Amino acid sequence: MSAVQFRPMKLWTAGAQKNWQLAGYQLELVRDSLTEAVALYTDIPVENITMVDPPIRSIERAIAARNSAAFSRAFAELTTGCNACHQSIGRGFIVMKVPAASPFSNQSFSPQGGKGNDARR
Ligand code: HEC
Numbered sequence: 001m002s003a004v005q006f007r008p009m010k011l012w013t014a015g016a017q018k019n020w021q022l023a024g025y026q027l028e029l030v031r032d033s034l035t036e037a038v039a040l041y042t043d044i045p046v047e048n049i050t051m052v053d054p055p056i057r058s059i060e061r062a063i064a065a066r067n068s069a070a071f072s073r074a075f076a077e078l079t080t081g082c083n084a085c086h087q088s089i090g091r092g093f094i095v096m097k098v099p100a101a102s103p104f105s106n107q108s109f110s111p112q113g114g115k116g117n118d119a120r121r
Contacts, residue, residue, distance in 0.1 A: 003033040008078065013102035015071045019111040024063050031056060048088050052081035
């Protein structure tokens with residue numbers, strides 16, 4: 001789950017800086033790492049896994065619309081979904097929150113003006 005911890009932070013940082021191209025890319029990585037994490041814990045009920053799907057789709061729409069307010073709202077919903085699953089598996093002490101600042105001082109999150117392909121992989 002440590003990738004599940006830092007990838008949303010990168011997603012949030014990219015979105016906060018309106019770097020929508022990078023945000024779209026990070027969102028795919030968040031999806032991948034959640035899928036991988038969930039595969040490791042086979043006893044998680046399916047409805048817990050799917051509870052983060054709606055917020056992830058909302059984030060996707062916010063990125064496509066380049067809408068900061070919608071992005072922040074959807075990111076908060078995703079965080080609620082993370083915690084809802086932790087609570088439902090008896091790990092309510094693992095509490096995620098929306099990041100206050102990026103700890104990644106070695107990566108620039110500001111938009112790079114059209115470099116690279118759009119985030120679809
Ligand atoms: C489908 C259920 C589920 C969802 C959704 C989920 N997690 Fe977890 N999470 C787990 C499980 C299972 C563990 C491991 C608990 C254990 O082994 O004791 C865990 C543990 C963690 C940990 C503690 C591991 C560590 O190294 O400190 C963090 C941090 C974490 N999750 C972050 C997140 C974030 C961020 C999200 C949302 C993007 C998320 N999780 C969504 C089930 C989930």
